[in-house]
Amino acid sequence: MAIANSLGSNVFDNLMGLGLTWFIFGLAYGRVAVDSTGIYVYIGIVIFSMIFTYVLFSIQRFELNRITALILIVYYAIFIVFGCLFSFPSSSPILDLSKIPSPNWPNL
Numbered sequence: 481m482a483i484a485n486s487l488g489s490n491v492f493d494n495l496m497g498l499g500l501t502w503f504i505f506g507l508a509y510g511r512v513a514v515d516s517t518g519i520y521v522y523i524g525i526v527i528f529s530m531i532f533t534y535v536l537f538s539i540q541r542f543e544l545n546r547i548t549a550l551i552l553i554v555y556y557a558i559f560i561v562f563g564c565l566f567s568f569p570s571s572s573p574i575l576d577l578s579k580i581p582s583p584n585w586p587n588l
Contacts, residue, residue: 518566525559 506512532555540548 521566525562529555529559 502512533552536548536551537544
């Protein structure tokens with residue numbers, strides 16, 4: 481139940497924190513431009529994270545112990561490193577997001 485609560489609260493925080501502030505900004509200043517470079521990479525990471533977490537907990541019979549906690553902490557550290565590399569592609573010769581095609585969204 482605690483895991484469902486933590487995942488659900490993160491979804492709510494992101495949707496309300498980003499969505500509500502962008503909505504208010506859009507009402508006050510007009511159109512909001514969002515850089516969607518590498519969005520598919522982040523979507524893939526989120527889907528992999530959900531699958532990885534479910535498989536990890538199913539292997540541990542849905543019990544949180546020290547090994548599971550350590551694995552999740554290491555995974556989170558790896559996620560932070562890759563997130564920083566994706567966010568700053570000019571300083572990262574390893575990952576260059578400029579080569580990933582961006583979707584052609586219609587102008588609204």
